[in-house]
Amino acid sequence: MLLAGQAFAFSAFTIKEIRARGLERLDIGTVLTYLPLSVGDELNDTTSRQAIRALYQTGLFQDVQLERDGDALVIAVKERPAITTFKIEGNDKIGGDELKKSLKDLGMADGELFKRELLDQVEQELRRQYYANGYYDVAIDTKVKDESNNRVSVNIKVTEGKVTKIKDINVIGNKAFKTKDLLAQFKLERTHWIPFQKTDRYSKQQLGGDLEALQSYYQDRGYLKFDVRSVQVALTPDKESIYVTINVDEGSVYKVKGHKFSGEIILNETFLNVLLSTPDGSTFSRKEATESANRIEAALSDIGYAFAKVTPIPDVDEEKKLITINYYVEPGKRAYVRRITFAGHGTTNDETLRREMRQLEASPFSKSAVERSRVRLTRLPFIEEAEVDTKPVAGSDDLVDIAFRIKERAPGSVQFGVGFSGSQGFLINGSLTHTNFLGTGDRVELALDHNAISKSVNLSLTNPYFTADGISQTVGLSYRNSKSVIRNASGFNSNVMAANLTYGIPLSEFAALRLGASVEQTAITTFANTPRELAEFVEENGTVFTNVQLRTGISRDTRNRTFFANYGSLNQFDVDVSVPGSDLLYYTMSYRGQAYQPLFWKFLLEANASLGFVDSFGKTKIVPPYENFFAGGSRTVRGYRDGELGPKDEFLNPFGGKFRTTAQMNMIIPMPIESDGKSTRLALFYDIGNVFAERQDFAINELRYTAGINFQWFTPFLGLLDLSYAFPLNEKQGDRIERFQINFGTGF
Template sequence: MALTARAHAFEPFRISEIRAEGLQRLEIGTVLTYLPLSNGDTLNDATSQQAIRSLYASGLFQDVQLERDGNALVVKLQERPAITNFKLEGNEKIGGDELKKSLKDLGLADGELFRRDLLDQVEQELRRQYYANGYYAVGIDSKVTPEPNNRVSINIKVTEGSVTKITDINIIGNHVFPTDELLKQFDLKTTNWMPFQKSDRYSKQSLSGDLEKLQSYYQDRGYLKFSVDSVQVALTPDKKSIYITINVSEGDVYKVKDRHFSGDTILNDRYLEILTSTKAGDIFSRKEATDSSDRIEAALSDIGYAFAKVTPVPEVDEEHKEVSLNYVVDPGKRAYVRHIGFTGNSGTNDETLRREMRQLEAAPFSKSAVERSRVRLTRLPFIESAEVDTKPVPGTDDLVDVNFKIKERPPGSVQFGVGYSGSQGFLITGQVTHTNFLGTGNRIDLQAENNVYSRSINLSWTDPYFTEDGISQTISMFYRKSQGVIRYSSGFNTNTIGANLTYGIPLSEFIALRAGIGVEDTSVETFPSNSSDEILKYVIDNGTQFFSWQARTGISYDSRNRTFFATRGALHALTADIALPGGDLEYYNISYRAQQYVPLFWKFTAEINGSVGYVNSYGNNDVPPWENYFAGGPQTVRGYKDGYLGPRDHPTNLFNNPYGGKLRTTAQTNVIIPLPIASDGKSTRLEAFWDVGNVFAEPNDFAINELRQSAGVAFSWFTPFLGLLDLSYAVPLNAKPGDSQNRFQISFGSGF
């Protein structure tokens, strides 16, 4: 009798022999491997069905039959054909190498066994992907050609056709808001004149998202019972155009009657009311209700309730068209942090990262503390990025683990090279820097520089955690020999040697105090033939050798998310340095710097940098000329020659070089432009800018109409070899006769 997949009842028998028929490429041993029967077993209804299922499940056969010959079991098989050649052509818009790899992983490749059901699935998936990208006229033709020796060749030919575009989107039933206003909320658009438009390609997912936005638009404006009644999507016979019709019911406007809280609120009602922005008499807004719930959840998460859920439930009074908002609070159990872990920190000690934590182990979980810990990690100079993952501990309902995934950047470099700066010209530099010495987070920096205008050597050591409380210590020593104070000599040379000891004292999470002391010894060399009258007079009155020691103080507020290429937060820094009595110089220097990042539309960001600096003497001698302020160039007002704005040498002097002044005011307003190329925003930046500023000999000389302005574009890039590369092109907007302009400015080699 025959026992197939459609087996019927038969007399059970004990198997004395197993034979296989129909094999072409496979051996009998392969069949026996998948067959759950052997000599001596009994074949009955149950074991025959099990055997057939096992052989089909192997994927090697497309037909299986069982027959009995006496007490011998005969397995008749039809092997699946092997694919001798697989070809996919015509798919220019979808797939590529990634699709070919996926098909090979599925089993559609040369040498694999052919399965018709798999080919059908691939056709359906290809069609789905084309539909999702707007190609509704796509044709997919699969051809399976038999070859000798139970083999087949497969050819899938795709005819993509043209993109099906949205010709019209019509909303019916709207009376309060015009259709044009509602369609502004949609990502899908009708075809327009814009080149490379993709928003006119229909997809079901995009339409669903737009309908959700439409509902939110109405419900955020009081239309609580707004509904989308039906949606019709019509495709023209030629499959080139799509028409979308949306039928809506607007309903009435509802106002907030009151708000109250239920459940285990944990927080007191007065604080909860502060967190909610839905007040009695206001027009109901789903967004305001949701935002209020999010704020309550965030407040609960900050005191340990990591899995708190707050649901705003509208209790509707249909007669008066009012809504009582009931915020149902389910805090869950208070969660504690069991363990904080780090991965990816191969070159950084665990302790170096752990001291940045504001979330502590064994303490209640705090969402804001975890996020602040992540930001503090990203602000470390040797950390490129940090991601955080919070996971419940299996088997518990009140413990979580917090894991930080660290991506390090090279912490140190030994470099020798050539650079260029607008204020110093071409320069030769050598530098040994390590921002994470031995994984401790300590920074060492040895830098030497030589160019036609100056030579210098600087050595510094910074311990960011000199004390366990986070007080930092920086020790530095330096030597500088320069011609004047800018690249274009002011007619005198200076030789300075000195040392500084500075401490940074954190007063809060964002505020730090700066305190330190420094000593300097400076000698001045003048040249009667080309030194300015001002410097000659200063040397005659005060000599050529000057020793001073300074007290350095300051306070700063820094909430930026990154030290370089920040995108949010602010920096405010006030510093006051004074040359103390007892030295040869008696002057003070006060400066204030403000930096603010403001998100704009789309992904644009405004960056506002402002600074004011004032230097003056408090003794008998004047401010030393090398301590004057200068302006012009990339750091102050772009488009003007570096250091050339402000007062010049005495008019009778032949050279009329910049001499600087006691007061400097500058402001740079930058609009950070999102780049179309792939970029994480941490290594490149493009911006349009407007700069304004100048230097004045005395504060009383300040005049608004003397502030120079410029506008242009700038590009910054952390290059692998040249360090920070800055390019800018600026157009001076109100240059006056005698101003030295330099529209294109470049600097590199200074960012190592």
């Protein structure tokens, strides 16, 4: 009889027959498949060891022996048992379905062969993961039960126990900074009074991340040689608490002596110096050095060096504690874009997307042009999201492909519904809108609206690329029958028919010029209760007017999205003026500003401002009352009834004024139900503004201030739902307060 690794105990012989003993589930053919011997071969010391090794390596057997019966080779084996059932229970905190899948890949699953050594490894790994996540009181009970027909059932029962919490974290050896300032860099915290605290749960991985943050904190403040000498983690006897002690060596503060560039610089050194934020004489900061290197990489990528690498190498003068930063530049080969592709864009024409590209095929690669192309795609009304990937072309070191993956939103909608607006009351509306007509990116809209004060029909067609240079064209026709300007005013009806033609002319990547004209016919009807102010206008100008207006304006828009943006700004200035020969001569000037500023964590500051001024000229002495500005409500000063701030008529109804100024500050609060902020927003706000009869009537003490909370939700059925609750801070007698305001639907 032979065992693996033992000397051959009988004389060598030529095999005349091969038999097997001990097989249960396997047949002799399976054994012979793995056996490196056959009839006619000689069995000796070498071939016997090879045979035993080959059979063990199959993993099918837990014992293999070779025996001789005359000239026959007898293979005596003991098969590994099969696992009938494998269960792991109680592991709520570690693993779950992902753990079960990995165990199955290892062979710990129903129907697999049982290997005791593998089961021991699984138990040790489970215990290690629980310890790493702070569960030091975990108990793991493994049971292997023999079943019939050489089978076993395996059951692992985990009793997790309570998570071990951090009783205290202490830093030893720090002199330059207070311990509380250092611990503020940690995500782990000691247990305190806040309910449902999770930051006090010890995790080895998180402690490692916190130590890296501590090192960065020091190195960003000049302590280049900072070192964590040791970390002691002490577990209390009851395994419920942990004490963490960190011993540090701060080292000395290093200053920047100077900097230099090496490698293949490519760019002019004068230009490179502008990109640096590590001036001579400043305290060394690894963060600033890294960011300087990143800016140089970005500058190189904008002229085609897609895979440029810049490494800041500190050259240290230990005696004087000075550092010369050597920015080592490895530009690589200049890369050109071979192909730009789009995926996920459905029925949208390829050209509709391609015309938004600022990165062109066969041109040098530019990182900023690629990113701007992605942002332009996301600004399209029928695109929800766009991702981009730069891929090197196989077999080439100077070609890349740019792949955009598009996620579309529904480009068209047919709606019939109801809504509510503070200024217009309940709304009934129907609309047919398509923002990507026939895949061309053209916008076609037909809207019918009926509310408490008006009925209207609007038809418009916008071609965003009327010319190949990106000049847009909008043609519009409309009819509106109104009882008044806002819901709470009274005394006249109006019928307005209008046609307009407007062009948008791009001046740069972010700026555009608006040029257009409109023809409008207005007829008003007065009643016995018509206010004196309107009666004077009718007496001077009549009741039917035909006006031709020239419209112009300029705007600069750097927002990343047109709706629910989170960075960038908008500045828009418009002027509309009646041309000579019109029945009424007046002009309107307006400014709209919007800006976004990220704050700490995911908080965001949104600032909105608006100015408006209207006045008559020439033969027209009174501005048409329906062209006045109004203030109050969700778009101007929340907490006051829509349109009811400012001048009143003789019946104390809002009459509006020539000059309006408003500002809204919103601090947007991150919501746990949505991380990207694309469909919901919660904000604390502060509003200020009013409207004045004349521009010279403006007075700071007449501005109204409010503060409150606002919630917006882009609902699937009601459109934008806007809720706000405001606290007026300086209301005066006669002001009409409306603390809670709601708007929903598409009609406002």
